[in-house]
Structures are given as C-alpha cells and as structure tokens.
Amino acid sequence: MAIVLRFVDCEGFLMKRFFDIVHVADTTAVTLKKEICNVLGRHGLHIKDIRGQGYDGASNMRGSWNGLQALFLRDSPQAYYVHCFAHRLQLELVGAAEKESSIWLFFSKLTSVCNLIKASPKRHTELQSAQAIEIANMVATGIYDTGTGLNQIGTLQRAEKFYPGDFNGQELHYLRSQLVHYKVDNIHNERFQNISTISELCRRLVETEKAKYYQSIDKLIRLVLTLPVSTATTERLFSAMKLLKTSLRNKMEEEFLTDSMIVYIEREFTAKIDTDSIIDEFYSMKNRRAHLQ
Template sequence: MAVVLRFVDTEGFLRERFFAIVHVTDTIAATLKKEISDVIGRYDLHINNMRGHGYDGATNMRGSWNGLQTLFLKDCSCAYYVHCSAHRLQLALIPAAEKEVSIWLFFLKLNSICNLINASPKWHGELHSVQRIEVADMVATGERDTGRGCNQIENLLRPGKTRWSSNFDSLCSMIDMYSSVITVLENMVNDGASNSIWSEASGALIMMKSFDFIFILHLMHKIMGITNLLCRVLQEKSLDILSAIDYVSTSKTLLLSLREGLDLLLSHVKEVNM
C-alpha cells in the first residue's frame, strides 16, 4: 500500500510544496513513522524543524498514546497536529444528519433499496436494460443532450459512512435513475420470485413513491451538493487557511439561501410526486 505525503516549506509565507509517495507494508504507526522519517531525511529536511502535521481520524494516526502524531511529537514538541479539514467536516455532518430521525431513516431506506437491486445480477442487469430504453427515449424526444461522455449507463451507488461524498454520489444516482429503479421494483413485485423478495420490493416501492422519501431525496441532494463542494475544496493542494474560511462562509450563505427557498423545492417535489 502507499501513503501520499505533502510537504510545505514555510517561512512566514508558503514558499514551496512537493509530494512524495511512500510504499509501506502495513499502517502501524511505528512503520509509518519510520518510512516518513526516511523520506524527510532523503529531502534533507529535519524532524526537529517540523511545525505541523495532519492526517485523518484513524486511531493509528491521531491516537494520543501510540498514534503517528504522538510519535512525531516526541521528537518535536513544536509540531502542531491538525486534523484533516475534509474529515473534520465529515465528522460534523454525519452526526448532525443522524440526529434527525427522518434523515437517518431515509438513508437507511436508500441503502436497503441499493442493496436489494445490486445483490442480484438479474435485477442489476434489468436496471441497466431499463436505463438504456429510457435514455434512448429521452434522446429521441430531445430531453437529453448527446455527446461524448453523455448518457452513460450507470450503477445504483450505495451510500457509506466512511466517505461522506459517497452519500452525495448515491443521491445523484438515485435521482438520475429514479424512474428506472421504480420500473425494476415493479418488475420484481410482478415476478414474485420468492416471498421475501416480493415483500422487500413491495416495501421499497411504497417507500420510494412516498412524499417524504422524494422530498428528503431532493432536499439532501441540494444540501449535500453544497457540502460536497466544500469538502472537495478543503482537499485542494493549494488551499490556505484564509481561503478555507472564505469557502466555509460561502457555504453557510448558500445553505441559508436554500432554507429561504424551500417553497420552490417543495413545489418541485409535488410535481415529481404527482
């Protein structure tokens, strides 16, 4: 496996940035410490000059007893540890979303629908077939543009906790394939292969056609479109703290505008649900 390192030489202002890829046999903190130290020495840098280091929230990285940040602090007490900004955003967003029961239930339902279709090669293939027919019809009526990279047949993406952007990707795929998924679920109900599949498909169909599901689907798509953009910005190579603050402020403004424009979203959902 490989670890990507970014070095920033600072003397009042950011002067130089460069990257190195370190191949390691495992991700034990001691192993990472040794390999990273070797790379630092190779570039004629010194641990005692380190002033900052940042990683994700894994125990082997930020652990206060044997984590990588602790091992480096033993060599240089001035090396201030900074949690990865994008990961910190994720840690703030997930608990905030899960505190709202309706949102938590929505993602639970979304995950179960994705699992139901993707678990079977038959229905997974059926989803692709339905998409091809729908895309061809929409292109013929002018509802979709044509061109390189357009109208690709996609998979229904499952949301995950470890990477917040995967939730946004899952929402996008569900919105784009909503009618196709409905068609596949209806086929599963009509097929009635087994009582368990019939029951799951029937329940999923009822959920997907409900106003609550459609409203939260589009609401979270809007919200996470903003937060996902912020998450990507926080991972940019050239980002500095002042720019990060500006982007956070802009995201807050966009979220406030979304709150004030919920009537438009509500009208759109009512049209979809009719």
C-alpha cells in the first residue's frame, strides 16, 4: 500500500509527495486504516487533521458503511472522500459502451482527430483559435465571468459550508466579509487579473502578501486544494516500484525499499543533498577504523 500526501506549502504551491509504502497482511478496511494510522502516528500526524482522502474505488475503499473512507470519516467528519476521477471516467465509459452499440465509432474517430491535430502545428493553432472564439462568446453572453478571480470566489462561497469545524461563528463572519471585500479589491489589481484556477489564486495571495489580510480566504483555499481528485500519482509510484524491486532485488526489506523509492521519486530534493554530508553522517554514527572518503 502506497501513501501519498497532498498539501499546500507555505508559498501557496499545491504539492503531492510520496510518503511511505507499507506491506499489509490483508486488504480489509480495518487493516488498511490501522497501518495508515501507524505510519502517520510515527511522524506526528493526526487523523483529525485529514481534510481529503482519495482511493481507486475498490469496494474495501469506497464502502459507505465499512469501507476505508467510512472508517476515517467517523474519526474526522471533514475528511471528504473523492472517488478518483480517472476511475470514475473509466466506469462511465464502460457503462456507455454497454448501452450504446456504436460507441466504438466515437473512439475510433476521436483517435483519428487527435492524430490529425497533433501532426500539424497549423491545425493545432487553428483549434486553439476556435476555442478562444468560443470562450469569448461565452463571456459575452454571460455564461462565464471574466478572468478576474470571480469564478474562484464563487467556488469558495459554495465550499465554505463544507468546513464548519474549521471556522467558528466569528471566523465565518470574517470569511464572508473578506469575500465581499476581495470582489471589490481584485478588480483594480492587475496581479489578480486572468487567474484561471484556485491553485493560482492561492499562490498569488502569497506572492502579493495579501494572504495576511485575507487569512480566512487563504485558509479556505488551502482546505479545498487538499481534496484529492485523482490517484494517478499513486499509480505512478507502483510503476516506479516495479523498476526498483526487480527479480534480483526481490529480498529487499520494506524500509530499504521505501528509502530507495524516496530517492528515486523525489529527485528534486535528493539532487540538493551533498555527498560529503552523507559521508560525515555515516562517519559520526560510530567509530571506524578507516576514514570514509
């Protein structure tokens, strides 16, 4: 079982990091929860702080009564479960294919269209131009708001009701007043023009230091961003594990496998580690007959 943490860092960037891989005796929901709690507990993390959980949709994971997501919801009612969108799309496609005999024609044509567009930069540019015209028409007719952050604020206004435990009565009052003030403030601020996602809005608040003035908005944005939408990162971890744990390394212990996967997957961090510091760390662990080089 692979564990991936999704969080927002202090600079407003949404991060997904490989945390641990755990061997489980069985795949029952109770066993999986116990192992996850043990891993989080060793690192000082608490179940009550979970605000989102995502799995592949297996019955032992998504069960409404005894599934893993239901067990966590009993301890943390705001640890909302999101069925992986990729798996949901696959289920929808399978259901559509069963009900529509000509569904294969759609996918065959779709493949041809994709190949046709990607083969020519000119066709790709024409497609982008057509999409830009369509979006402009939607803005003109009022279907979409302009890119001044209003779409994101509307999303936050709908999301505030899902986190009653994170905002008391006074904080909810501050949040609503800040949302109203932000609508007026961002119209005259060029830094907040043409923001397309909530993640980008979070980074912009930190960059402009407005997160200090819109603390409640910043808090709500971070809560929303922690909701997992896909388990694709976890699937890639299992693919990486197949590269590391080959037939020649079949006896690799769990702890060593986890450490190896961290070094392999989180390359941007391991690239910053100085080799000399590693040697000094091993040298200081115990007395050695020879100096390490």
